[in-house]
Amino acid sequence: MPWTRPGPAGWSSPDELAAVQRAELPRVLATALRSPFYAARYADGAPPRTAADFADVALTTKQDLRDAYPYGMLAVPRERLATYHESSGTSGEPTASYYTERDWTDLAERFARKWIGISPSDTLLVRTPYALVITGHLAHAAARSCGATVVPGDLRSLATPLSRIVRVLHDLEVTLTWCNPTEAMMLAAAARAAGLRPDRDFPALRAMFVAAEPLTEVRRRRISEIWGGVPVIEEYGSTETGTIAGQCPSGTMHLWADRAIFEVFDPATGDLTRTGRGQLVVTPLWREAMPLLRYNLADEVEVADTPCPCGWALPTVRVFGRAAFAYPVGPATVTQSRLEELVFALPAPCEVVFWRARADRDVLRVEIEVADEHRERAVKELRSSIDRELGVPHQVDAVAPGGIVPTATLRGQRDILKARYLFGPGEDWSGAVMYQ
Template sequence: MSQSRPEPGDWSHPAELARLQAAELPRVLAQAMRSPFYAARYAGRAKPVEAADFAGIELTTKQDLRDQYPFGMLAVEREKLATYHESSGTAGDPTASYYTDRDWTDLAERYARKWVGIHPSDTFLVRTPYGLVITAHLAQAAGRLRGATIVPGDARSLATPLPRMVRVMRALDVSLTWCNPTEIMMLAAAAKAAGLRPEQDFPALRAMFTAAEPLTEVRRKRISEIWGGIPIVEEYGSTETGTIAGQCPQGSLHLWADRAVFEVWDPETGGLSPTGRGQLVVTPLFREAMPLLRYNLADDVEVAAEGCGCGWVLPTVRVLGRSGAGYPVGSGTVTQQRLEELVFSLPFDYEVMFWRAMAHRDLLRVEFEAPDAVRERAVKELTALVDRELGVPHRITGLPLGTLVPTSALTAPRDILKARYLFGEGEDWDRAVMYA
């Protein structure tokens, strides 16, 4: 792999992608058979697994990865590994993933495929967890590949509270950020709490990269408005696969079909197809340490091969995620995606950023924060929207700012301290050794 490989817009016809996939599959299959898991799964075959057998290969599941924890999927010597990672474990026990230096070249190239570019002149704030997950390391590797200055802001860390990140963004002229959509909102709220205006007090900021949550178009536009109209560039991936899709200038998510084989699995029929609605299955084409054959991400998606206005021939994907599952309320069904669209269709001047909802069988409860001056109007308008669009029994409540996201979370410095052992008279020595 090298930086000279084609970029997303370089492919002129889907047939080119099909030829690339067919050429790479024999090597992918051979490498996979070096792992204990795949070697055992196909040990009884009379002949080695070949590219012609791909249509008959069974799915690899998240449970398979959990059962093989930690190194049952390893296809290279341990000495060749560059990094080790684990998933967050939000949907069960975590899974392990590992990469060689060669794998990391591919990972970084895929992440760096941002239509707004990543340049040596950029200062790039990475505001996702460094922990065991891959997300922050992925952005850092891609930023370094393109020569940007990396600011390792982390997330969920006492050492990097929101006020500190707002200060860093201003002082360092941060031009790019990487965080989930909720964190982008939190940064905006923290900026406002510091007396700043996100839309005008961060003039160096030119784009914000985001992932990890299903993001409706109306919410993406609202986030962009909050930050002065800059692009909010979405991508899609996982710790097990790295980035597998990225946004084009038209706003569509395109699958990197020149870096992996993608299929859609229908849980009802068990069938696999290149397009349609179901669960996304991925076979990375340039994976050395941990090859995955027909890995089912278990994410609900909709994949299409129709042309896009951007000119890319790569297939598009709409990620439904958990928002695809609806909750019954009254005689209707409510999804997070549809509610999000309604909440963020309220006028920008109402400054609604944070909300929550609970779907009871007989009542939908929705709560949101809004400034005192507009709260009553916002409640009336959202009530009318829910009546018209959802038609379910509901109770809409407007809350004062700071109710759902405490003001202290936006303003408290909370900088972590180094361990101490010697204290002066009158100091709180119960904090000895503690990092707080």
């Protein structure tokens, strides 16, 4: 029997939305108890079955998912699975995720909730990985469900260097792109390296969808400026959950609270609250294959019920990323997001796009790529803003374009050869059977 999932409306207050969520909880809890992980967790006690029981449910952690690899979280027969995925995390231990066809209907619908819309007249360039992570497959499925043409550009593939993607982006008159914020800037730099102007030579482009990195408002504006003012529309999610938040026309991120229960966890006190600042905890409401109860994403966020001009009656969220991206320097702590704000607050004519920093205990070292004619101004202004805003010992150095992102990366083309066994006279056969 098909599930009747509500849309992103149908309530007018946080309390009404919470009532919608509570009504789904008994089914969610029953589904979770079909998985080996949750069945074992509650084997020695009364399992949670009602909305009231949910208050006592313990967090599910990333380590729980690693320990349950590969099928410990599975709540349906394996023959019902549509896809298997693993997170892009760097722990070295696999984190498995799986989805049924019914799950994929929900995944695609959530991704397609872009306020600018996806239609059959669109051509969407997917410039995220198609490997075990979900991101490329998610955009592909959502675009096809809307009737759009998909260009599977992939990422980190030898077959799709930046120069080739820029050609496709231009020649196919791509209207929408899906990538991370850094890739949006890399594509712009590669376009310039190819003799094209991102703000002029891609007139069909009408929006860029971005995710996978915390994105400050100042960097979002800079990306939009580089590409001629097109909207840069952010979303937030994970391989384990799919899309869980999207940006509204007012530029605010909203949690899709009609599809999941969201809570904020304070690791210092152990408290779970509906709003506030802390780590985001997610309980999907419409997940078949891999139900998750109070799954701690461990991303630092700030959730609020503040009304938004867009009129969406959904909680808002600011995503700060992992706490690991904050380091002590001298008397203060430096975060990646705060430093990014200062770098991209540099005047646009300086054209500072690529930068890197190392936070040593006694000094913050920053490098920026900048042309010679803007070097003095950019360095002076960044030093001044670090002094004023961060108040830490620092050193700012400028390197010429290509010093951080090599020019060969922007312009390079590499042939991908298929395996070969038979060679002619004088040919180099050292590549036999190898993919080069």
